[in-house]
Amino acid sequence: MDLEAVSKRSAFHAKPQGLILQYGTAGFRTNAQHLDHIMFRMGLLAVLRSKQTRSTIGVMVTASHNPEEDNGVKLVDPLGEMLAPSWEEHATRLASAEEQDLPKVLAAIVEREAVDPQQTAFIVVGRDTRPSSEKLSQSVIDGVTVLGGQFHDYGLLTTPQLHYMVYCRNSEGRYGQATIEGYCQKLSRAFVELMKQASCSGDGSRWVKVDCANGIGALKLKEMEHYFRQGLSVLLFNDGTEGRLNHLCGADFVKSQQKPPQGMAMKPGDRCCSFDGDADRIVYYYCDAAGRFHLIDGDKIATLISSFLKELLLEIGENLNIGVVQTAYANGSSTRYLEEVMKVPVYCTKTGVKHLHHKAQEFDIGVYFEANGHGTALFSEAVEARIKRLAQELEDEKGRAARMLASFIDLFNQAAGDAISDMLVIEAILALKGLSVQQWDAIYADLPNRQLKVKVADRRVISTTDAERQAVTPPGLQEAINDLVKKYKLARAFVRPSGTEDVVRVYAEATSQVSWDQSTDRVGNQGTQGRSKHSVFGSHHGFPLTSVNTVL
Ligand code: 16G
Numbered sequence: 001m002d003l004e005a006v007s008k009r010s011a012f013h014a015k016p017q018g019l020i021l022q023y024g025t026a027g028f029r030t031n032a033q034h035l036d037h038i039m040f041r042m043g044l045l046a047v048l049r050s051k052q053t054r055s056t057i058g059v060m061v062t063a064s065h066n067p068e069e070d071n072g073v074k075l076v077d078p079l080g081e082m083l084a085p086s087w088e089e090h091a092t093r094l095a096s097a098e099e100q101d102l103p104k105v106l107a108a109i110v111e112r113e114a115v116d117p118q119q120t121a122f123i124v125v126g127r128d129t130r131p132s133s134e135k136l137s138q139s140v141i142d143g144v145t146v147l148g149g150q151f152h153d154y155g156l157l158t159t160p161q162l163h164y165m166v167y168c169r170n171s172e173g174r175y176g177q178a179t180i181e182g183y184c185q186k187l188s189r190a191f192v193e194l195m196k197q198a199s200c201s202g203d204g205s206r207w208v209k210v211d212c213a214n215g216i217g218a219l220k221l222k223e224m225e226h227y228f229r230q231g232l233s234v235l236l237f238n239d240g241t242e243g244r245l246n247h248l249c250g251a252d253f254v255k256s257q258q259k260p261p262q263g264m265a266m267k268p269g270d271r272c273c274s275f276d277g278d279a280d281r282i283v284y285y286y287c288d289a290a291g292r293f294h295l296i297d298g299d300k301i302a303t304l305i306s307s308f309l310k311e312l313l314l315e316i317g318e319n320l321n322i323g324v325v326q327t328a329y330a331n332g333s334s335t336r337y338l339e340e341v342m343k344v345p346v347y348c349t350k351t352g353v354k355h356l357h358h359k360a361q362e363f364d365i366g367v368y369f370e371a372n373g374h375g376t377a378l379f380s381e382a383v384e385a386r387i388k389r390l391a392q393e394l395e396d397e398k399g400r401a402a403r404m405l406a407s408f409i410d411l412f413n414q415a416a417g418d419a420i421s422d423m424l425v426i427e428a429i430l431a432l433k434g435l436s437v438q439q440w441d442a443i444y445a446d447l448p449n450r451q452l453k454v455k456v457a458d459r460r461v462i463s464t465t466d467a468e469r470q471a472v473t474p475p476g477l478q479e480a481i482n483d484l485v486k487k488y489k490l491a492r493a494f495v496r497p498s499g500t501e502d503v504v505r506v507y508a509e510a511t512s513q514v515s516w517d518q519s520t521d522r523v524g525n526q527g528t529q530g531r532s533k534h535s536v537f538g539s540h541h542g543f544p545l546t547s548v549n550t551v552l
């Protein structure tokens with residue numbers, strides 16, 4: 001490893017003095033102007049990780065649902081998963097090193113992680129449609145090549161497609177072919193097979209409206225559409241030909257504003273969905289005859305999927321261990337429905353895909369979704385092999401159910417939540433069950449809920465436990481929340497420091513609108529009125545909640 005060459009090359013990607021960025025929940029993310037050195041250095045780090053794991057590593061250039069002027073980068077580990085936590089720390093250290101310290105920090109990582117410098121390295125790179133992404137991905141490649149790494153640049157990809165490519169490359173073809181063609185064929189074949197089983201929808205008349213957030217999802221759906229057209233037509237909106245990325249549209253906008261995206265022509269009863277900017281989140285919605293908007297978020301998606309998978313297992317006669325993984329943001333109604341009606345065990349983890357993903361891996365079948373629409377289902381290798389064998393051996397109804405489950409296993413992207421794959425899964429389930437979007441929505445009624453973000457001097461004074469549902473510090477905060485919450489029926493509230501922004505997030509839900517308004521406002525107001533005010537938010541920062549009207 002020629003560290004002198006690294007230093008020389010790094011001068012072309014010089015770090016602005018004093019700029020410190022942290023590898024957060026979803027990698028580095030900030031205004032694209034500040035990211036050139038980060039990209040170069042993540043190219044370097046990917047090479048070290050690849051040498052250490054003796055596997056292909058992915059680098060994705062995207063800032064997901066952030067505004068168009070932002071960008072970001074995250075590394076993808078060998079099984080298509082998020083980067084291991086100890087390497088997140090290396091990433092932060094490497095990104096923060098001043099120019100002259102770069103070789104030293106690299107050498108320290110090599111030593112600490114026992115990286116064999118002679119080992120070969122292979123990196124795959126993908127990027128979203130942002131104007132800054134192409135140049136930034138070239139900087140990643142510059143970092144890769146200066147350390148002697150080999151690479152393949154996939155160019156424009158959705159984030160989950162890059163995760164899929166990494167997984168395929170490291171599973172010697174067992175998971176699928178590491179090409180766009182391979183991805184489209186694997187998913188579409190499974191989907192079309194399933195749609196043939198649907199009595200009412202296998203005739204090619206099914207359609208769904210898709211808001212693509214003016215992002216990569218539009219390009220990729222156009223590329224893939226003809227593979228699955230037999231089973232589904234997609235009507236694309238916000239396809240990037242006019243509007244700005246994520247501007248007043250996309251899954252994050254729809255979920256947080258609880259209203260339809262701009263630019264979507266919605267008629268009562270139309271089944272609509274929104275992707276986010278890098279197509280790893282999806283939410284559904286519709287308008288009723290009275291023009292009222294109804295959101296179907298990640299919780300209801302998880303409920304639909306897990307209930308259906310459970311039904312299939314019952315039909316096949318297989319008693320497998322199925323679990324659903326959620327976060328604190330999951331609507332209380334969804335958790336209650338899953339546990340009490342569906343009798344499916346539910347687990348709660350900290351926010352952030354990596355936490356849910358790891359928990360879901362503990363089950364034969366693990367379904368995970370964040371309320372914001374990121375999620376998928378994971379099947380253990382043993383289960384996959386068993387179901388695929390049963391699909392061949394069993395006959396009649398059992399055989400049909402086993403073949404359907406085998407197709408669903410292929411249809412889910414098991415490396416990451418994937419808006420395209422999830423959309424096809426949902427459309428197949430609705431078609432197979434003959435459910436309308438209204439009937440799906442009616443499975444249970446969401447508790448009214450609200451989120452706020454609150455700007456504070458130092459969000460790190462808040463620490464949490466119990467999967468972020470309880471505040472540990474500052475003292476008194478949790479007690480104050482408990483006192484408020486117990487006044488309302490089925491009420492729940494929590495605060496947590498954001499992992500992606502310099503804010504504190506407040507969430508509250510209760511049985512009625514009045515209850516939640518009161519409880520969210522009061523929980524948010526702990527800063528100015530509660531006993532804990534001075535240590536938490538500090539009254540001198542003065543933000544009565546009435547002024548904290550930035551609803552997420
Ligand atoms: C990131 C996470 C998402 C999480 C969100 C929380 C990934 C790929 N994405 O977008 O899962 O819900 O952060 O943001 O992990 P927050 O910490 O700012 O609330």
Ligand code: MG
Pocket residue numbers: 064065159276277278279280281
């Ligand atoms: Mg995203």
